[in-house]
Amino acid sequence: MRKILYVFLFLALNSYPLWHQIESKNRIKIKIEPFREEISLGIILKGYDFYKMTGFSKIDVNSISLWDENEEIPLQIEEMDGTGKLLGDNSNGILDDDDRIVFLIKGRIKEQILYFYYNGSPLKKNMKNNKLKIEEKNGEIIPLIISKEKFTIGIKGGGFKEGPSTNRIENYSRGAIPLLIWQDLTFFDFRRAWSDFFPRSIGTGPGNYIWSDPKIIYKGDVRTVIEIKCNDYKEEKDGVKSFKGDIIRYISIWNDLPVIDFEEYVYYKSANLNYEWKYLMGIPVGKKIDENDVFITTLADNVYTLSSNKIIEKIKKYQAPYQTFYSTDNPEEGWFAVYDPNEKNGMAVFYEKMEKIRERREWVTYRPPLHPSISIRTTPYDKVEVNLYFIDRALRAREKYKRELRYILLKDEKPEIIREYYKYWAEPLEKIVNIEFPETLE
Numbered sequence: 001m002r003k004i005l006y007v008f009l010f011l012a013l014n015s016y017p018l019w020h021q022i023e024s025k026n027r028i029k030i031k032i033e034p035f036r037e038e039i040s041l042g043i044i045l046k047g048y049d050f051y052k053m054t055g056f057s058k059i060d061v062n063s064i065s066l067w068d069e070n071e072e073i074p075l076q077i078e079e080m081d082g083t084g085k086l087l088g089d090n091s092n093g094i095l096d097d098d099d100r101i102v103f104l105i106k107g108r109i110k111e112q113i114l115y116f117y118y119n120g121s122p123l124k125k126n127m128k129n130n131k132l133k134i135e136e137k138n139g140e141i142i143p144l145i146i147s148k149e150k151f152t153i154g155i156k157g158g159g160f161k162e163g164p165s166t167n168r169i170e171n172y173s174r175g176a177i178p179l180l181i182w183q184d185l186t187f188f189d190f191r192r193a194w195s196d197f198f199p200r201s202i203g204t205g206p207g208n209y210i211w212s213d214p215k216i217i218y219k220g221d222v223r224t225v226i227e228i229k230c231n232d233y234k235e236e237k238d239g240v241k242s243f244k245g246d247i248i249r250y251i252s253i254w255n256d257l258p259v260i261d262f263e264e265y266v267y268y269k270s271a272n273l274n275y276e277w278k279y280l281m282g283i284p285v286g287k288k289i290d291e292n293d294v295f296i297t298t299l300a301d302n303v304y305t306l307s308s309n310k311i312i313e314k315i316k317k318y319q320a321p322y323q324t325f326y327s328t329d330n331p332e333e334g335w336f337a338v339y340d341p342n343e344k345n346g347m348a349v350f351y352e353k354m355e356k357i358r359e360r361r362e363w364v365t366y367r368p369p370l371h372p373s374i375s376i377r378t379t380p381y382d383k384v385e386v387n388l389y390f391i392d393r394a395l396r397a398r399e400k401y402k403r404e405l406r407y408i409l410l411k412d413e414k415p416e417i418i419r420e421y422y423k424y425w426a427e428p429l430e431k432i433v434n435i436e437f438p439e440t441l442e
């Protein structure tokens with residue numbers, strides 16, 4: 001009996017020969033439940049979450065690696081300075097609370113085991129997984145274009161220096177995305193209409209301020225992160241300065257996903273009490289708005305799909321092109337999608353994480369200090385108009401504002417899968433996967 005046990009033990013140890021090769025003293029096992037179909041999920045884990053999982057803080061970022069049973073998974077460490085700025089080349093190489101570990105999980109139809117290895121001699125990794133084509137075109141109207149296969153995105157800062165308030169194309173899509181092509185459909189191109197960019201947000205239109213040109217901060221194995229900033233944004237009301245601040249945006253393009261992450265940090269001084277942080281956009285649903293198109297979100301804890309059938313009928317009958325798909329200032333989950341199932345094209349927008357939504361739900365007040373307001377309606381054009389605002393009733397009480405959004409370009413995802421994508425963005429990893437106790441290699 002003992003002999004059999006030994007043999008078994010030997011086999012068990014031998015089935016993980018990796019650990020000895022990896023030269024990290026510790027590891028932690030992550031168990032991922034099966035999915036209904038294979039999907040790819042873009043995960044951002046904070047340094048603080050890693051500390052909570054492992055009990056290790058301030059470890060060498062190069063000692064962290066991620067593996068499935070037999071293969072290393074690309075990951076990218078993006079270090080921050082404690083105030084919301086990405087450090088890039090100036091990083092300290094230590095995993096601080098606000099640093100992030102970015103990676104992609106390939107969800108399988110069977111249970112999947114991943115391991116984080118950490119705390120040991122730094123590994124020499126050379127993944128070369130960045131397949132994005134990056135074109136920097138200094139002086140051109142769209143100074144940075146990133147593309148791969150069926151995906152092209154342009155990013156712009158700037159403004160017309162000789163007349164930043166004039167109505168010229170250079171003064172539009174400042175610090176924003178003026179070009180997006182997906183599957184042969186042009187979602188945005190501000191050269192065809194100057195306001196055809198996204199998100200239409202603070203500082204993106206004409207005004208007396210200039211943005212920096214896009215700067216690549218990380219070009220890693222998982223995604224490319226671009227920084228655009230505006231150091232003296234100002235607003236005036238009746239000749240009195242009512243708002244001034246510095247805006248930093250990070251736009252991240254994933255190597256292996258049609259995903260755009262948008263982050264905004266605003267450091268400001270304001271005399272205003274109330275404010276609206278806006279993220280407006282017109283999204284095409286295939287080539288035009290028609291009976292096939294659907295709107296998708298969560299209602300009553302289920303994925304809810306609204307067909308545009310009745311809306312199209314109304315548009316025709318009453319010749320009223322503006323019909324509302326959806327409108328709320330109290331969303332159940334912070335996401336929605338518009339999709340054309342015939343053309344297999346659409347976009348999902350994730351705009352608020354679940355922690356914030358739960359927190360607000362627990363408030364006794366009906367007027368929370370910061371909350372979203374969203375309405376989505378048809379237009380006479382080929383796009384549905386998304387009016388997404390965050391109403392801020394405590395602007396003056398703070399000096400810093402932060403927003404994260406994720407845009408996902410859709411191909412043939414079922415509505416339930418889009419919600420799954422959302423969950424992996426909106427919830428902390430520990431809430432959705434099974435994280436076991438850390439192990440130490442003796």
Ligand SMILES: [Ca+2]
Binds near residue numbers: 079080091093
């Ligand atoms: Ca750090």
Ligand SMILES: [Ca+2]
Binds near residue numbers: 285288289292293340
């Ligand atoms: Ca359509």
